[in-house]
Amino acid sequence: MPELPEVETVRRDLEARVIGRTITSCFVSEDAPRLVQLITRESFCESLTGRTIVGLRRRGKYLIVDLDDERAWVIHRRMSGNILYRTPDDPPDEWVRASFGLDDGQELRWTDLRKFGTMWLVEDATMVMESLGPEPLEAEFTPVVLRARARKRSIPIKSLLLDQTVVAGIGNLYGDEALWYAQVHPLRPANKLKPDDWRRLHTGIVKALQLGIAARGSSLGSTLRDHINVDGNPGENQTTVRAYGRDGEPCYRCATLMRRIIVGGRSSVFCPKCQPAPRGTAKKMAVKRKSKGKLHAKPAA
DNA sequence: AGAGTAGCCTGTAAGC
DNA sequence: TGCTTACAGGCTACTC
Structure with a gap:
């Protein structure tokens, strides 16, 4: 699932390939009626065709393609959206909902x-991401900032990390990773964390995201629906992941078997020893099913 | 206002 | 074997 590291990896790959290129054709499938937001897909394609790409930025999980008419083509991959850089002679890809020809x-x-992915063509990219919290890999993001944004929030810390208005770019995978590194239990109420918890959590967030970027993203779901990069190849972060999808496997720190619970409707895997539960959570710890063991399959040899 | 959750979507896999 | 159901999860919209 594309989170900050997966979007950043694609941004960097595209930056090296499409800056200065002009879009010569545009196709949006009619079976993706929600893909283009605010305007019709005909209008979208008409406006995009002939434009030159002058920059590529990222904000949280949004990819922003800056165009020479000062408009922005904003892309959100959501669950299963991928951007592939191909030649027309390459074999067809599955689930192509749109394509864009380039002048090279x-x-x-x-x-x-x-089909959860969305695109916008707007004058100002910030209009579709006004409420986003700070960028976790920028200097503005500090333990104090994180703590201040969590004030008064009694929700589980895991749910808080997934709130894009608190901090931008963290999803379920990197949320579990950050909490494992910080040794914080996912059900701890956010407003009950101590200053030292916030420091460790800040460090854990940064570490998890940086490792993800270094590994060109995580491709952990069952094969075809995973994050893939612009060349169609998966990332390598599955060899780095410490918590996500490791239910029933030994903790890398203490060898205790990892556990899985549902927090805010989302699966959360943690170490019951390294990440001690808050008081009175025993009844919330019911595990609905055992690990499928597929989420961390080894990459093909 | 904050918290909780249904719904969007479809392929995979577990379970009967 | 074949059908049904649960699950994956980013985000919005909705209710309480």
Whole structure:
């Protein structure tokens, strides 16, 4: 699932390939009626065709393609959206919902199995991401900032990390990773964390995200619906992941078997020894099912 | 206002 | 074997 590291990896790859390129054609499938927001797909394609790409930015999980008419093509991959850099002669990809020809003969293909992905063409990219919290890898993001943004919030810390208005770019995978590094239990009420918890959590967030970027993202789901990079290849962060999807496997720190619970409707895996539970949570710890063991399959040899 | 959750979407896999 | 159901989760919209 594309989170900050997966979007950043694609941003960097595209930056090296499409800056200065002009979009010569645009196709948006009619079976993706929610893909283009605010305007019709005809209007979207008409406006995009002929524009030159002048920059690529990222904000949280949003990818921002800056155009020469000072408009921004904003892309959110949500669950299963991928951007592939192909030539027209390359074999067809599954689940292509849109494609964009470039003036050097290459093309960008938007594939999205679940069709949750969205795009905008706007004057100002900030209009679609006004409420986003700070960028976790920028200097503005500190333990004090994180703590201040969590004030008065009694929700579980795991749920808080997934709130994009608190901090931008963390999803379920990197949320579990950050909490494991910080040794904080996912059900701890956010407003009950101590200053030292916030320091460790801040460090854990940064570490988890940096490792994800260094590994070119995480591709942990069952094969085809995973994050893939612009060349169609998966990331390598599955070899780095310490918590996500490791239910029933030994903790890398203490060898205790990892556990899985549901927090805010989302699966959360943690070490019951390294990440001590808050008082009175025993009844909330019911595990609904055992690990499938597929989320961390070894990459093919 | 904060918290909790249904719904969007479809392939995979577990369970009967 | 074949069908049904649960699950994956980013985000919005909705209720309480």
